[in-house]
Amino acid sequence: xxxxxxxxxxxxxxxxxxxxxxxxxxxxxxxxxxxxxxxxxxxxxxxxxxxxxxxxxxxxxxxxxxxxxxxxxxxxxxxxxxxxxxxxxxxxxxxxxxxxxxxxxxxxxxxxxxxxxxxxxxxxxxxxxxxxxxxxxxxxxxxxxxxxxxxxxxxxxxxxxxxxxxxxxxxxxxxxxxxxxxxxxxxxxxxxxxxxxxxxxxxxxxxxxxxxxxxxxxxxxxxxxxxxxxxxxxxxxxxxxxxxxxxxxxxxxxxxxxxxxxxxxxxxxx
Numbered sequence: 059x060x061x062x063x064x065x066x067x068x069x070x071x072x073x074x075x076x077x078x079x080x081x082x083x084x085x086x087x088x089x090x091x092x093x094x095x096x097x098x099x100x101x102x103x104x105x106x107x108x109x110x111x112x113x114x115x116x117x118x119x120x121x122x123x124x125x126x127x128x129x130x131x132x133x134x135x136x137x138x139x140x141x142x143x144x145x146x147x148x149x150x151x152x153x154x155x156x157x158x159x160x161x162x163x164x165x166x167x168x169x170x171x172x173x174x175x176x177x178x179x180x181x182x183x184x185x186x187x188x189x190x191x192x193x194x195x196x197x198x199x200x201x202x203x204x205x206x207x208x209x210x211x212x213x214x215x216x217x218x219x220x221x222x223x224x225x226x227x228x229x230x231x232x233x234x235x236x237x238x239x240x241x242x243x244x245x246x247x248x249x250x251x252x253x254x255x256x257x258x259x260x261x262x263x264x265x266x267x268x269x270x271x272x273x274x275x276x277x278x279x280x281x282x283x284x285x286x287x288x289x290x291x292x293x294x295x296x297x298x299x300x301x302x303x304x305x306x307x308x309x310x311x312x313x314x315x316x317x318x319x320x321x322x323x324x325x326x327x328x
Contacts, residue, residue: 083147084151086149088171111147139163174305
């Protein structure tokens with residue numbers, strides 16, 4: 059994949075339209091990383107007569123364990139790709155699902171977004187408590203506060219858990235995680251610099267470079283605040299060491315090429 063080209067400043071190769079023209083794009087959406095807004099933008103822009111879909115669990119038996127249902131949804135989509143030529147798909151997919159879809163659709167271009175890991179964790183907790191989440195009442199009963207959410211264990215390093223294979227996650231090795239991302243993703247943006255990341259993706263897709271959507275916002279309320287105290291923030295930071303390493307590598311890499319990329323784009327337009 060070509061994210062490495064972008065971070066290396068090889069813009070002519072990275073943005074060469076012959077690499078991506080007509081490609082099938084798969085958005086691997088980590089929860090609470092600006093996915094709903096981004097998906098709306100891409101669907102609006104890629105409006106050719108080719109199908110798009112969101113790979114999700116609606117209509118599946120809730121008695122079946124979550125991961126089995128998600129496996130079934132991804133496998134069903136991969137099977138449909140044999141009959142239908144999709145332009146874009148998205149979903150809360152894990153690395154194993156992406157690998158399965160890539161096998162079904164050679165040349166799949168995968169993109170994702172990262173977010174400051176502590177902010178993402180807090181946002182995830184707040185979403186689970188909000189009316190936007192269908193199971194928010196049960197969540198509030200079973201997970202009364204953010205400390206309880208952290209104590210669940212599986213809620214930490216979610217970006218790594220979604221994007222990396224389990225064997226890489228188990229090692230906890232940041233270098234291996236970064237290598238996997240750079241080798242497997244066409245584009246990785248950061249939610250915390252959404253407009254700049256969207257501008258790069260728009261150039262890559264050949265679409266309007268100005269974002270227009272802002273979906274599924276969750277404003278703070280007295281019973282669902284967005285702020286946390288410094289002591290808890292430090293604990294969350296320690297619990298998200300792998301996510302922090304992945305995020306910072308991509309964030310700093312994008313920041314490092316921002317000036318050169320702006321100059322390259324200006325010359326191209328000029």
